Amino acid sequence: MSPAIRVAGVAKRFGATQALAGIDLEVAEGEFFGLLGPNGAGKTTLISALAGLVRPDSGHLEVMGHDVQADYRQARLKLGVVPQELVFDPFFSVRQTLRIQSGYYGIRRNDDWIDEILANLDLTGKAEANMRSLSGGMKRRVLVAQALAHKPPVIVLDEPTAGVDVELRQGLWRFIRRLNGEGHTIVLTTHYLEEAEAECGRIAMMKSGRIVALDTTANLLRRFGDGTTNLEDAFMRVMKEAV
Amino acid sequence: MIGFLTLLRKEILRFWKVGFQTVAAPVVTALLYLLIFSHVLADHVRVYDDVPYTAFLVPGLVMMSILQNAFANSSSSLIQSKVTGSVVFMLLAPISYRAFWAAYVAAAALRGLLVGLGVYLVTLAFTGVRLEAPLWILVFALLGGAMLGTLGVIAGIWADKFDQLAAFQNFLIMPLTFLSGVFYSIHSLPPFWREVSHWNPVFYMIDGFRHGFFALSDVSPWKSLAVVGVCFVLLSALTLELLRRGYKLRM
Numbered sequence: 163m164s165p166a167i168r169v170a171g172v173a174k175r176f177g178a179t180q181a182l183a184g185i186d187l188e189v190a191e192g193e194f195f196g197l198l199g200p201n202g203a204g205k206t207t208l209i210s211a212l213a214g215l216v217r218p219d220s221g222h223l224e225v226m227g228h229d230v231q232a233d234y235r236q237a238r239l240k241l242g243v244v245p246q247e248l249v250f251d252p253f254f255s256v257r258q259t260l261r262i263q264s265g266y267y268g269i270r271r272n273d274d275w276i277d278e279i280l281a282n283l284d285l286t287g288k289a290e291a292n293m294r295s296l297s298g299g300m301k302r303r304v305l306v307a308q309a310l311a312h313k314p315p316v317i318v319l320d321e322p323t324a325g326v327d328v329e330l331r332q333g334l335w336r337f338i339r340r341l342n343g344e345g346h347t348i349v350l351t352t353h354y355l356e357e358a359e360a361e362c363g364r365i366a367m368m369k370s371g372r373i374v375a376l377d378t379t380a381n382l383l384r385r386f387g388d389g390t391t392n393l394e395d396a397f398m399r400v401m402k403e404a405v
Numbered sequence: 406m407i408g409f410l411t412l413l414r415k416e417i418l419r420f421w422k423v424g425f426q427t428v429a430a431p432v433v434t435a436l437l438y439l440l441i442f443s444h445v446l447a448d449h450v451r452v453y454d455d456v457p458y459t460a461f462l463v464p465g466l467v468m469m470s471i472l473q474n475a476f477a478n479s480s481s482s483l484i485q486s487k488v489t490g491s492v493v494f495m496l497l498a499p500i501s502y503r504a505f506w507a508a509y510v511a512a513a514a515l516r517g518l519l520v521g522l523g524v525y526l527v528t529l530a531f532t533g534v535r536l537e538a539p540l541w542i543l544v545f546a547l548l549g550g551a552m553l554g555t556l557g558v559i560a561g562i563w564a565d566k567f568d569q570l571a572a573f574q575n576f577l578i579m580p581l582t583f584l585s586g587v588f589y590s591i592h593s594l595p596p597f598w599r600e601v602s603h604w605n606p607v608f609y610m611i612d613g614f615r616h617g618f619f620a621l622s623d624v625s626p627w628k629s630l631a632v633v634g635v636c637f638v639l640l641s642a643l644t645l646e647l648l649r650r651g652y653k654l655r656m
Contacts, residue, residue, distance in 0.1 A: 176656070214496070215496055215497070215656065216655065217651070217655060238499040241497075249490030251486070251489070253418065253419050258418075262494075263494060265410070265411025265414070266408050266500060267408070267499065268499070269407070
């Protein structure tokens with residue numbers, strides 16, 4: 163069985179900056195995987211390469227066995243990405259946005275699933291509201307809903323809880339956990355390390371375009387701690403030790 | 406196919422939701438041109454013997470409206486999506502670059518045709534216009550809208566800022582449309598400018614379109630069709646190649 167995500171020898175340079183310096187990584191189906199690193203480590207570039215937004219200089223990437231360049235249609239059908247930036251189309255309501263998103267993925271009548279996503283993300287009351295009228299946290303929720311509109315088997319969440327209040331954050335994690343329980347593979351990047359520690363079974367830590375630590379969360383805590391260490395302490399130690 | 410239809414519908418909804426700005430306003434602008442130019446020149450200019458100047462103006466104004474609005478639609482939609490970042494939703498989706506191009510161009514042409522139809526209908530209150538060869542009218546309207554819609558996609562992809570797009574519009578599209586025989590026949594121009602006009606593809610769109618109304622034109626409508634058709638194919642090929650490479654869209 164092919165892994166949900168396979169990244170092999172991926173390198174990308176932007177001018178003088180080596181954004182990715184030969185990344186090898188596999189994420190198994192059904193995993194809840196964390197991708198951590200300081201700003202500029204290459205997390206978003208790696209996600210963008212996986213989503214086909216960035217073309218690597220070398221190496222290749224697959225989603226559910228489909229090459230993201232050669233077999234881009236199938237790869238994109240299997241992938242849902244919550245982008246880091248708070249982006250939206252100001253012309254449409256929340257429901258229209260999700261219908262359009264479904265249509266992009268070849269799904270015509272998707273209102274049952276859209277209603278379910280809206281309910282789980284506490285957006286039902288805002289379904290007919292224009293995107294412009296939503297708060298930042300609400301817009302973030304719609305971004306999550308958009309990534310889920312086509313029920314992708316692999317879901318990538320790039321900082322999904324930035325600027326989101328505690329109550330919603332908890333609701334969001336309940337929903338994501340449920341999707342993971344139903345077999346969806348989750349890849350998470352976050353600066354809230356306690357969230358990664360609580361949710362992720364395995365974690366990769368990146369620095370300067372390289373993976374500097376890759377293991378189960380429990381093993382990382384064991385290797386880089388003294389039994390009472392939390393992920394933040396382990397992360398700081400990994401970053402300090404990484405050349 | 407559903408991806409293409411969704412993108413097409415989204416693009417149509419986008420301009421329809423601001424219809425006063427995207428459809429009604431250009432109709433009023435064209436009507437003002439008609440009123441002013443016909444008032445000033447009707448007694449002084451006669452291009453064809455049996456066609457009053459006001460009637461002569463109508464096809465040119467209709468075509469100019471089609472072209473300018475088709476360009477404005479695809480270019481403004483793309484630059485807006487790029488500036489706000491919402492273009493990412495289309496780039497993440499399994500929509501082919503051909504479907505992307507076709508949806509943007511079809512929506513742009515539709516807006517152009519709606520504005521053109523509006524201009525034609527309001528001018529009927531001021532002058533009667535013959536419809537000698539409706540098929541030529543339809544062919545040039547569709548080709549013109551699609552061609553400028555395609556040019557709008559190129560401009561939208563290329564421009565990083567709104568002022569770059571404005572430069573494209575003001576320094577290329579506006580001169581090409583205004584200096585194409587909307588308000589005059591190129592036979593009334595000095596030889597040099599007449600020759601220059603023959604290098605302007607918009608001249609052929611307007612001349613061929615006008616032939617559909619009066620069965621009169623500066624050059625053969627078949628020649629106009631060939632020039633416009635070749636230009637459309639070349640621009641489409643360029644646009645498709647830019648989209649295939651992800652120029653300024655994918656890094």
